[in-house]
Amino acid sequence: MTTRRNFLGLVGAGAALPALHSSLLADDRLVPAPSSDWDMSWVKKLTGKHKLVLDAPELEGGVPLVRANVIGIQYTDVFGVPMSEVSRVLVLRHHGIHFAMNDTYWATYKVGADIGFTGPDGAAIAFNPVRIPRDIFPEPFRPLMLEPFQQSGGIIVCCDLALRHLVVPRYTAAGMSPDAAYAAAKGDLLPGITLQPSGIFAVGVAQEAGCAMVPVSAA
Amino acid sequence: MTTPRRDFLGWLGATALVGATPSVVLGAPAIPRATTTPDPAPGRDDWDMSWTRRLTGSRKLVFDAPELAEGDPLLRAHVIARQYADVLGIPVERQSRVLILRHNAIHFAMNDGYWARFGLGAETGFSDGSGAGVRLNPVRAARDEVPEPFRQLTLEAFQRSGGIVLACHLALQHYVAPRYAATGLSEDAALEAAVADVLPGITMQPSGVFAVAVAQDAGCAFVPVS
Numbered sequence: 001m002t003t004r005r006n007f008l009g010l011v012g013a014g015a016a017l018p019a020l021h022s023s024l025l026a027d028d029r030l031v032p033a034p035s036s037d038w039d040m041s042w043v044k045k046l047t048g049k050h051k052l053v054l055d056a057p058e059l060e061g062g063v064p065l066v067r068a069n070v071i072g073i074q075y076t077d078v079f080g081v082p083m084s085e086v087s088r089v090l091v092l093r094h095h096g097i098h099f100a101m102n103d104t105y106w107a108t109y110k111v112g113a114d115i116g117f118t119g120p121d122g123a124a125i126a127f128n129p130v131r132i133p134r135d136i137f138p139e140p141f142r143p144l145m146l147e148p149f150q151q152s153g154g155i156i157v158c159c160d161l162a163l164r165h166l167v168v169p170r171y172t173a174a175g176m177s178p179d180a181a182y183a184a185a186k187g188d189l190l191p192g193i194t195l196q197p198s199g200i201f202a203v204g205v206a207q208e209a210g211c212a213m214v215p216v217s218a219a
Numbered sequence: 220m221t222t223p224r225r226d227f228l229g230w231l232g233a234t235a236l237v238g239a240t241p242s243v244v245l246g247a248p249a250i251p252r253a254t255t256t257p258d259p260a261p262g263r264d265d266w267d268m269s270w271t272r273r274l275t276g277s278r279k280l281v282f283d284a285p286e287l288a289e290g291d292p293l294l295r296a297h298v299i300a301r302q303y304a305d306v307l308g309i310p311v312e313r314q315s316r317v318l319i320l321r322h323n324a325i326h327f328a329m330n331d332g333y334w335a336r337f338g339l340g341a342e343t344g345f346s347d348g349s350g351a352g353v354r355l356n357p358v359r360a361a362r363d364e365v366p367e368p369f370r371q372l373t374l375e376a377f378q379r380s381g382g383i384v385l386a387c388h389l390a391l392q393h394y395v396a397p398r399y400a401a402t403g404l405s406e407d408a409a410l411e412a413a414v415a416d417v418l419p420g421i422t423m424q425p426s427g428v429f430a431v432a433v434a435q436d437a438g439c440a441f442v443p444v445s
């Protein structure tokens with residue numbers, strides 16, 4: 001919905017929800033409508049005996065993906081339930097948004113160099129380091145990546161505010177218009193990741209749907 | 220518990236998991252939550268999950284403590300119980316409280332001997348009245364240096380009031396056991412020595428975040444206390 005999207009765009013451009021002035025909040029034109037075009041179908045997939053929302057606001061050297069995978073293993077190990085009975089929603093928000101982006105984004109905008117992800121040779125990596133298992137990762141870390149998480153039934157959602165605030169500006173800095181930059185950034189999201197109006201919104205909705213809240217960034 | 224899993228988690232802990240942050244991994248709800256209290260699968264594992272059966276209060280809280288935060292986790296864990304009693308009229312004995320010491324907060328799960336031997340006071344910034352690093356676990360028991368009314372808000376007091384304390388095995392492997400290994404012990408002996416220095420009454424869990432999730436499975440509200 002255009003009005004609400006504009007509202008969220010404004011928030012992203014302004015840096016943070018708390019920065020909103022009360023006069024803005026009082027402006028009816030900025031109040032989102034009660035229905036929307038956001039894809040909330042992931043909520044219906046939360047059918048396991050155990051339900052977890054894995055909150056990843058930071059990159060933390062890839063630890064969020066490791067924890068997201070390991071906790072599923074621990075549930076199956078300790079409680080003897082199949083992974084299909086452990087519904088898991090990973091929320092990539094705030095700085096964690098970069099893990100939602102494809103290799104092209106990481107290469108084009110030199111994200112590895114920007115945020116300090118280096119390979120074994122010390123050079124900045126030019127791909128999403130947690131997307132797939134790679135030979136550069138030692139076992140048993142290697143399989144604890146994003147696509148294996150999805151393949152095991154894990155749901156991944158990400159934050160539109162973080163996309164607008166932390167990702168889109170890289171495209172605009174390259175000369176794109178704001179609209180084109182936003183469209184291009186959405187086009188560079190990895191397959192199977194569902195964009196949400198905000199990450200914390202998704203964290204809240206997941207708990208309403210019965211998920212336990214699990215912080216998976218290091219602290 | 221199967222050996223391969225221990226090895227697997229041990230490898231994670233010994234390398235980079237839980238916050239070493241290498242450049243890459245290389246180097247009150249609208250809909251009430253189901254309050255199932257899961258039991259371990261018989262014969263599948265030997266982790267002690269009996270604490271979930273003690274969550275019988277009319278209010279259930281899991282306190283997530285990933286950081287030492289100058290002792291705030293213990294203060295908050297105590298204070299919230301008093302507030303539930305004062306504001307909601309629910310006595311502490313009718314509250315079920317689980318404190319999870321994970322990530323950097325694992326040191327609070329360790330005894331005075333560990334803090335003294337490895338100089339944790341100086342390393343973590345906990346000092347005594349003279350300004351020197353403490354040589355004991357600063358939150359275990361009441362200390363004269365701590366002013367009232369905070370002095371009594373300790374870990375042992377939390378346990379005596381019915382609070383359950385859990386600790387993260389991955390953090391123990393990653394942040395504690397290496398200190399013993401650095402003295403010349405083998406990896407296995409170091410882990411064994413570390414486990415022996417965990418304070419009485421603290422239950423080890425496969426990971427802290429696992430326990431955080433299980434506590435909520437059992438009906439606890441999530442409360443960050445670092």
